[in-house]
């Protein structure tokens with residue numbers, strides 16, 4: 001029988017509660033000894049003696065061999081995770097920002113201290129993409145990985161496109177349902193899917209890319225003109241991260257809204273569901289679909305990691321072993337739609353070519369080819385209210 005896991009858990013929010021609900025239903029030879037929480041005043045569903053605000057109650061307890069880290073603050077989460085791994089405790093985390101930002105250091109710490117950090121719950125909720133990239137696609141040549149990696153923005157877009165709800169209403173609903181981040185700009189601005197993309201890219205291509213170097217544009221400047229434009233052409237708008245090997249040994253990564261045709265497999269991924277589309281040289285196209293946010297779906301991924309620790313599972317970061325030649329690139333040409341408010345923007349942004357232009361009193365756009373580097377260097381301008389950019393086929 002495997003070693004009993006004695007768990008110290010940081011955070012008891014939506015995912016923590018979801019995980020706890022699932023754990024209760026099973027006899028898994030594990031015990032949650034302490035919960036470290038921020039707010040001692042908040043009413044809890046468990047006995048008060050299980051809760052503490054002192055991290056040392058977990059980090060300095062030699063009996064606790066497993067830390068489950070489910071807090072919001074990425075900096076605090078990093079300190080907890082680092083300390084735990086360095087003191088011989090294995091860690092399960094769902095903190096995508098923390099993992100994406102510190103992945104290289106965390107990989108080194110695991111190697112140095114012989115401990116394991118698992119984070120399936122950090123990427124696309126219930127979809128087991130990290131373990132598949134590690135274990136199943138380890139010998140595959142991956143052409144690209146894309147999909148819907150953020151439940152909240154997808155929920156908002158579904159409500160706008162299918163039910164004519166307003167953006168603000170739909171965002172509020174996503175918050176009430178516990179899908180959104182505490183700061184929802186992370187969702188609608190494309191930061192959250194960017195962190196997930198950086199993690200995916202590491203397991204798919206063996207590269208570490210600082211998320212600050214990856215372009216993310218979001219849906220926060222979307223307006224009725226864009227929605228009407230999309231509907232007239234039979235498109236839906238989805239917020240999509242992309243990791244793609246462009247030419248030999250170069251990988252491009254970015255997050256942009258995209259107009260999708262109805263024959264795209266992601267077109268029908270609605271609400272808080274996520275979808276991961278893997279295009280591979282030998283396996284060809286494969287599609288993973290499931291709930292990407294919410295307490296129980298994410299809790300199920302966290303539980304799967306906890307259970308995997310019972311048999312000593314650790315990521316081997318297999319793609320890193322022969323990845324020394326792979327480089328991250330931002331030199332990539334793509335077609336975009338740009339709705340703009342102020343004519344001067346077209347003098348400031350350099351398109352490689354323009355294939356369509358519309359100039360109305362209240363609605364102006366261009367469709368053209370542009371280099372990703374140009375979008376990156378003009379991102380603040382593009383992000384100003386009155387403008388909206390999306391990739392187009």
Ligand code: HSE
Pocket residue numbers: 122124125149150151152153179180181187192292293294
């Ligand atoms: N805010 C995230 C989302 C939660 O909406 O997808 C899951 O990572």
